[in-house]
Amino acid sequence: MDDPVHAALFDAESLARLTALADTDPSFVVHDFADPAAAGPLAGAEVLLTGWGCPPLTAEALARMPRLRTVIHAAGSVKHHVTGACWERGLTVASAAAANAVPVAEYTVAAVLFSGKRVLHAARVYREKRTWMNALDVVGTGGNHRRTVGVVGASRIGRRVIELLRPHDLRVLLYDPYVGEAEAAELGAVSVPLDTLALTSDTVTIHAPELPETRHLFDRDRLALLPDGATLINTARGSLVDTEALIAELVAGRLNAVLDVTDPEVLPPDSPLYDLPNVLLTPHIAGSLGNELGRMTHAALDELERYARGLPYADPVRADRLTRSA
Numbered sequence: 001m002d003d004p005v006h007a008a009l010f011d012a013e014s015l016a017r018l019t020a021l022a023d024t025d026p027s028f029v030v031h032d033f034a035d036p037a038a039a040g041p042l043a044g045a046e047v048l049l050t051g052w053g054c055p056p057l058t059a060e061a062l063a064r065m066p067r068l069r070t071v072i073h074a075a076g077s078v079k080h081h082v083t084g085a086c087w088e089r090g091l092t093v094a095s096a097a098a099a100n101a102v103p104v105a106e107y108t109v110a111a112v113l114f115s116g117k118r119v120l121h122a123a124r125v126y127r128e129k130r131t132w133m134n135a136l137d138v139v140g141t142g143g144n145h146r147r148t149v150g151v152v153g154a155s156r157i158g159r160r161v162i163e164l165l166r167p168h169d170l171r172v173l174l175y176d177p178y179v180g181e182a183e184a185a186e187l188g189a190v191s192v193p194l195d196t197l198a199l200t201s202d203t204v205t206i207h208a209p210e211l212p213e214t215r216h217l218f219d220r221d222r223l224a225l226l227p228d229g230a231t232l233i234n235t236a237r238g239s240l241v242d243t244e245a246l247i248a249e250l251v252a253g254r255l256n257a258v259l260d261v262t263d264p265e266v267l268p269p270d271s272p273l274y275d276l277p278n279v280l281l282t283p284h285i286a287g288s289l290g291n292e293l294g295r296m297t298h299a300a301l302d303e304l305e306r307y308a309r310g311l312p313y314a315d316p317v318r319a320d321r322l323t324r325s326a
Contacts (some may be wrong), residue, residue: 001074002053003029009051009074009297012106019306022047033061043067047307049300051075052320056253059085070307074300076100076287077242077325093317094307098156099299105160107286108205112149112165113260115203118142120256124277141229145169150201151189152217153208153236155325159230161205162187173197176208178324198225203233209325210237214218220245223255231256235286238263243273261288 001009015026030038033055042064049056049073055061062068062085069091071082076097086093114120117287122253124139133216147170151158154176165172166188174189175197184191194217198204204226208214219231219242226232226249236243238261256278266286267273273281290298303313 001051002031003028005051005053006294009308011294014294014297014301017298017301018049018304021301031055033057039064046070047072047304049074049304050078050081054081056081057083057086057181059083059088061087061169062086062290070094072300072307073317074296079322082317082322083292086318087319089155092313094300094303094313094315095317096296096299096303096315098315099295101156101160102295103288103292104157104286105164107165108157108161108207108233108235108261110260111231111233111259111280112143112170112203112205113168115233115258116142116144116147117257120280121278130253146171147202148173148200150175150192150197150204150205152176152194152197152206153211154187154206157235158207159187160208162189162287195222195225198222199227201230202227203231205233206236206240207238208240210239211324216242216245218242220248224253228254229256231258233258234262235260237261238265247272250278253278258282260284 010026013194016040018024018026025041028041029067030042032038032055033042044067045065046067046069048065048068048071050071057071071078071091071093073093073095076095078095082093118139122135125138126133127168140216149165150173152175154174156188158176162172162174173192174184174187175194179191181191206218209215217240223242225243230256232241232246234257241263243263246257250257251272258280259273260282261284262273273279303315306313
């Protein structure tokens with residue numbers, strides 16, 4: 001992992017736990033598997049504890065780790081570093097993706113509720129007028145009573161969003177090609193086709209993986225299906241939305257958006273998304289940051305403890321599921 005990531009993930013408590021669980025030098029961080037200084041530690045490594053910035057585990061890299069048996073990722077997606085060579089070697093892999101899903105879902109639910117209440121619009125109008133206003137006029141037909149929220153993707157995050165929305169008086173729709181009506185109902189949602197979801201949702205929140213078939217899932221035609229005044233929330237990957245098509249809808253004032261990810265990321269300095277009043281744009285902050293990082297660290301150490309005790313991982317990464325997951 002990168003040095004700043006190591007410093008952010010591990011405080012004194014987690015470092016003490018790590019050294020109690022494993023024979024390791026907690027201050028030694030590998031940035032490059034070809035670094036001669038890493039040759040000795042890698043040659044004897046049985047476990048790799050990885051984080052953001054881990055280089056790809058190619059066949060060449062794995063050849064430097066003849067004793068390696070498992071990889072534990074103290075973050076979410078492993079697609080950046082776990083390659084086919086890992087599965088060919090028979091390595092097991094675990095991830096703290098479930099822990100990282102928690103703050104993303106919390107961010108999403110906050111965005112859903114603020115969007116329904118038209119909070120950003122009301123704040124902008126208040127800032128501009130700086131005088132008493134009739135709140136009924138400002139919020140208009142907004143509000144969260146029996147609003148319809150469309151969740152795209154029953155991923156860990158999507159499922160957590162549905163769970164967190166349950167106490168609220170909302171109707172939740174779900175589109176996921178791998179989830180049937182009965183399972184969706186158990187989650188607390190109604191399974192519908194994607195176009196139906198787009199047509200009938202006041203707020204749409206995207207939690208699908210970045211795959212070739214999901215690129216521009218919300219293209220010009222599908223964005224046009226969203227009702228006037230609807231809000232699109234994207235905390236997944238920017239490529240799932242056609243940026244230019246979305247900008248056209250936003251400039252026209254027909255839609256609103258809450259975007260924590262964009263395509264490209266970072267947007268060019270002259271992008272209208274920075275300044276449009278109907279857009280909340282954040283710099284990829286929905287995932288674990290600050291004191292939330294400790295949750296991921298201890299989730300990874302929980303898996304390390306299971307490995308040390310000879311137990312199966314609680315959240316294993318499986319090669320056959322990576323083709324349809326983040």
